[in-house]
Amino acid sequence: MEHVRTLLDRVILTVCCGLFITMVMAASWQVISRYALNSPSTISEAFLRFSLVWMSMIAIAYVAGLREHVSLTLFIDKLDGLWKVMLEISIEILFIFFAVFVMIYGGTQAAYNTMSQIYPMLGIPKGVLYMSLPVSGSIIVIYCLMNCQQILQDSYSFRSQS
Template sequence: MNKLKVVLDKTLITSASLLLILMVIFSVWQVLARYVFNISSPGTEESIRYLLIWFGLLTAAYVFGAKKHIAILFFREKFSPRTQLLIERVTDVLIILLAAILMVFGGIKIVLLTSAQTAAATGISLGVVYAALPVSGVFIIIYTVISMMTKRINENEEVGV
């Protein structure tokens, strides 16, 4: 499981880095085109917007997998360790359900609804743009399952199974 997580981490951080580099290049080009060369570059602004959608969702999935997301631990820490474990498990199941229903299932429906539509300046299919939602949902589900399995293995080691 740890190897899978490492591969996912590297894939997501590399993809997010490439998207960020592209956004910077397009932004610099847009400024140069507008203010130095006095020409318009309508496709770059739209491209940056769509790259930002992919960047934001892939980075959110990576942050989720790295356990660097916002968590409210104040309430959970007031309970016994056994209750805390139960709360974690219930939370993990809820995360999987929400990611599966809202991000994956809902995202696929949005992709199917918008796949025939194209962006005005670039001609990119909006289905490709919105595909970031189910893709990041799948990554979040995988990270949650890995986390649950890792917790289970650690529990068994502590108990001596």
């Protein structure tokens, strides 16, 4: 399972870094074309908006996979043993429910409903933008399942050492 996590991490980091580099180049071209050539690029701003949404959604999935998301650790830090494991698993299950029902189901519906609308500057369906929701939701579910397995594995190895 650790091999799958490492592979998924590398793919996500490569995609995010590639998108970021492309966004920097597009923003630089926007500035050059606007001020140096006095003819602003029409698609770079739309591309940047589109890319920012995709990169943000994929990065959110990555951070959720690392369990570095914003959370209140007040209760988890005070617990130990079985209660701590149960609370950590419960948090992961809540993430899974949110990802499945809001991101995957809702995102798929939004993408399906907007596939006939064309993004004017880029000439692609708006549904492609909304597909970032089910893609990142699916990644979150995969990461949460791996996190649950890791939590259970860590608690089992801790109990067997005691």
